[in-house]
Amino acid sequence: MAKKITTHNQVPGIHDSHDYISWLKELKTKICSAQIKAALAANSTLIDFYFDLGQMIFEKDAIWGSKLLEHLSKDLRKEFPDMQGFSVTNLKYCRLFFQYITIRPRLGDETGKNISPQPGDDFHAVPVSGIYQLIRQLPWGHIKLLIDKVKEENASVYYINQTIENGWSRDILALQIKSNLYAREGKAVTNFRQTLPAPQSDLAQQTLKDPYMFDFMTMSQPYNERDIENQLIEHISKFLLELGKGFAFVGRQYHLEVGETDYYLDLLFYHIKLKCYVVIELKNTKFIPEYAGKLNFYLSAVDSLLKSADENPTIGILLCRDKNKIETEFALRDINKPMGVSEFTLTEILPEELKGSLPSVEEIEADLRELGKDSD
Numbered sequence: 001m002a003k004k005i006t007t008h009n010q011v012p013g014i015h016d017s018h019d020y021i022s023w024l025k026e027l028k029t030k031i032c033s034a035q036i037k038a039a040l041a042a043n044s045t046l047i048d049f050y051f052d053l054g055q056m057i058f059e060k061d062a063i064w065g066s067k068l069l070e071h072l073s074k075d076l077r078k079e080f081p082d083m084q085g086f087s088v089t090n091l092k093y094c095r096l097f098f099q100y101i102t103i104r105p106r107l108g109d110e111t112g113k114n115i116s117p118q119p120g121d122d123f124h125a126v127p128v129s130g131i132y133q134l135i136r137q138l139p140w141g142h143i144k145l146l147i148d149k150v151k152e153e154n155a156s157v158y159y160i161n162q163t164i165e166n167g168w169s170r171d172i173l174a175l176q177i178k179s180n181l182y183a184r185e186g187k188a189v190t191n192f193r194q195t196l197p198a199p200q201s202d203l204a205q206q207t208l209k210d211p212y213m214f215d216f217m218t219m220s221q222p223y224n225e226r227d228i229e230n231q232l233i234e235h236i237s238k239f240l241l242e243l244g245k246g247f248a249f250v251g252r253q254y255h256l257e258v259g260e261t262d263y264y265l266d267l268l269f270y271h272i273k274l275k276c277y278v279v280i281e282l283k284n285t286k287f288i289p290e291y292a293g294k295l296n297f298y299l300s301a302v303d304s305l306l307k308s309a310d311e312n313p314t315i316g317i318l319l320c321r322d323k324n325k326i327e328t329e330f331a332l333r334d335i336n337k338p339m340g341v342s343e344f345t346l347t348e349i350l351p352e353e354l355k356g357s358l359p360s361v362e363e364i365e366a367d368l369r370e371l372g373k374d375s376d
Contacts, residue, residue, distance in 0.1 A: 020064060024072070027056060028079055047136040047143070050085070054098030057091060069095075093144050100147050101132050134160045141170045145177070155182045166245050175241075184209040185244075188317075189325060190340035191332040196313070204274060204315060204338065211343035212242055212319060218347045225282045228346070229253075229266055232282075246273040256301050265298055276312040277302050280319060287323035287341055289331035299337040313337065319344045 030052075060068060069091045076086040131153060135143055142163060150156045159182065163173050188208035192201040216238040217231040232239045233252055240247055247269045254268040267280040279298050283291055295316040302314040316339035328341045 017064070023056075023060065024075060027053075027076075031076075031080065043139060044136045046085075046140065047138075050094045050097055050140065051101065051132070051136075053091070054094035054096070057095045058098050061095070093147065096147050097143060101135070131157055131160070134164070137164055139170070142173055145170060145174055149174070149177045158182045172241070179213050179215075179242075181209070184211065184213075188340040188342040189323070189328045189332065190338070191335055192315075192338050192340070194333075195336060195338040200274065200312060201338075205340075207244060207246070207271065207274065208317060208340045208342060209242075209244070211345050214239070214242065214344055214346040216242075223284070225266065225284050228282055228284060232267070243269070246271050247278065248272060250277070256298075256305055258301050258305075263298070263301065265302075268302075271315070274312060274315070275310075277306060277314040278317060279314060280317045282344075283318065283320045285321060287318065287320040287328055287331075289327070291318055291320070292331045292335055292339065292341070295339055296335050296337045299339065303337075315339065317342065 057068065057072070069088045073086055073088045073091055077083075080086065134157065135146070138146075138160060146156055146159060150159055159173065159177060162168065162176070162181075166172075168176065186206045186208065187210040188205075189210070190205060190208060192204045195201075196204060214228075214232065216235050217228070219227065219231065229252060236249060240249065248271070250268040250270055251265075252267050254265040256263045256265065265279050266282050269278040269280065270276070271278050279295065279302060281291070281295050281298070295318055299314045299316050307314060314337070316337065318339060318341045320341065320343055323341055323343055332339065332341070
């Protein structure tokens with residue numbers, strides 16, 4: 001008697017299941033009736049479909065187990081050969097997408113903790129969270145990145161809003177997440193509440209970050225403020241990206257003449273949304289109170305010589321390598337011009353002579369092996 005060969009369509013437990021066959025038919029009908037093939041060009045329709053697909057997969061996970069995605073991927077790609085998005089990996093992301101949106105505090109849960117939805121829950125009884133209406137405006141690649149990298153809902157909403165507002169590509173979004181922009185924005189020490197009216201002070205506060213991350217630059221010691229300034233201008237597009245939306249570059253070492261004396265501002269910008277000039281001074285040292293006094297003078301000069309009557313007061317940003325928060329707050333307390341102090345970081349290259357004095361990876365491994373022998 002010939003040995004019976006089990007094919008893909010004869011795998012017990014899934015394809016022999018009447019429930020699976022019925023469910024697959026329902027899914028195929030849903031795809032056809034919604035004319036997904038033609039609608040894939042519309043991003044929000046695609047995202048809605050992936051969300052629904054993710055829910056359907058999630059609800060069947062407990063029934064058919066780990067092999068579900070593999071079989072479903074083959075069946076869907078066979079039925080819809082011209083459509084993309086039915087790989088096992090993408091089906092996994094659809095399921096994760098559904099879970100990403102529907103994780104919420106369960107009604108009646110005394111702990112108030114976020115609990116993942118469970119198969120059998122009545123999802124339609126609980127409205128989809130507000131984050132969904134935002135996230136469906138993003139391309140699928142952006143959403144997968146958020147699923148992988150951003151777990152906290154407030155951070156997700158922040159990055160979604162920023163992406164929509166600034167038109168970030170996926171690579172730019174990945175860069176901003178990596179630099180932890182959510183935790184840095186609005187964290188600079190400033191005196192804006194005392195020196196600017198409420199609407200503008202809030203916006204100005206959110207405009208500044210702490211720290212600023214200039215890791216697109218590579219510097220080797222010794223270097224000074226002018227060296228940093230040169231590289232920032234050389235990488236002006238990345239510098240503007242780190243500063244944030246609304247900054248327009250005016251000039252470097254910008255010349256002002258006050259009382260027949262020449263002064264030069266490190267960097268001068270104009271902020272379109274704030275409608276004001278922004279003076280940036282670089283200090284490759286820890287903050288000291290004297291820096292605030294000099295910047296205050298520069299702001300007065302710009303207000304007198306450049307600012308027009310319909311523009312807002314000039315803002316100053318002092319970028320230092322380090323600062324003491326309490327000392328900085330004291331230094332800004334009685335300054336009458338709006339300014340903020342932030343730290344900045346950059347990538348430093350080790351000098352060749354120092355590199356030679358450091359142990360190699362092989363030497364470190366050898367030392368660890370010796371330590372292991374000694375401990376035996």
